[in-house]
Amino acid sequence: MTASPDVLATSLNAIKSSQARQRPVVMITYTADGPPRVCVPDIGELRVIDGRLLRVAIWPDSPTAADLDRGVPVLLIVPASPDVHLIRATARRLTGAAMVWAHFDLTITSARIATRGTAPAPFTQPARPSDEPAPSGEVLTSVRQKRLVRMLS
Numbered sequence: 001m002t003a004s005p006d007v008l009a010t011s012l013n014a015i016k017s018s019q020a021r022q023r024p025v026v027m028i029t030y031t032a033d034g035p036p037r038v039c040v041p042d043i044g045e046l047r048v049i050d051g052r053l054l055r056v057a058i059w060p061d062s063p064t065a066a067d068l069d070r071g072v073p074v075l076l077i078v079p080a081s082p083d084v085h086l087i088r089a090t091a092r093r094l095t096g097a098a099m100v101w102a103h104f105d106l107t108i109t110s111a112r113i114a115t116r117g118t119a120p121a122p123f124t125q126p127a128r129p130s131d132e133p134a135p136s137g138e139v140l141t142s143v144r145q146k147r148l149v150r151m152l153s
Helices: 005-020 063-069 137-152
Strands: 024-031 037-039 046-048 053-058 074-079 081-094 101-112
Touching: 005 046, 005 074, 005 081, 005 101, 037 063, 053 074, 063 081, 063 101, 063 137
Parallel strands: none
Antiparallel strands: 024 037, 024 074, 046 053, 053 101, 074 081, 081 101
16 A cells, blocks of 8 residues: 555545535546546545544436446545545445445545645556657547546636
């Protein structure tokens, strides 16, 4: 896992306090062949279980649940004034979930505080040599990703 103990503790506290202050935590799943999916868990649907484990409850037939079942990485964007925390995790569905919700354990793989003026890593495109033209589909995806990043900022 890549995170200093201080950053991880601060990130977990940001999740705990975001529910009390009603600051939304944004959960993004993404795959190589599709657009990012945004999910905003409501108060009580995202909980800290221990120092590296979170639990989220989401609608079982949602696109996000389908992504998590496929094992795609998860990015949590957690606002905690004056910082924004970026937490990456892997998901595992829990069996026998209560009620109609799909419950997933999210194991934190990294946590960091976002640098002002930068986009979260899943939305950045690698630099392309100037002599190699970008395929038109990739440019369109890049424009969509930049709009999403602006909306989330």
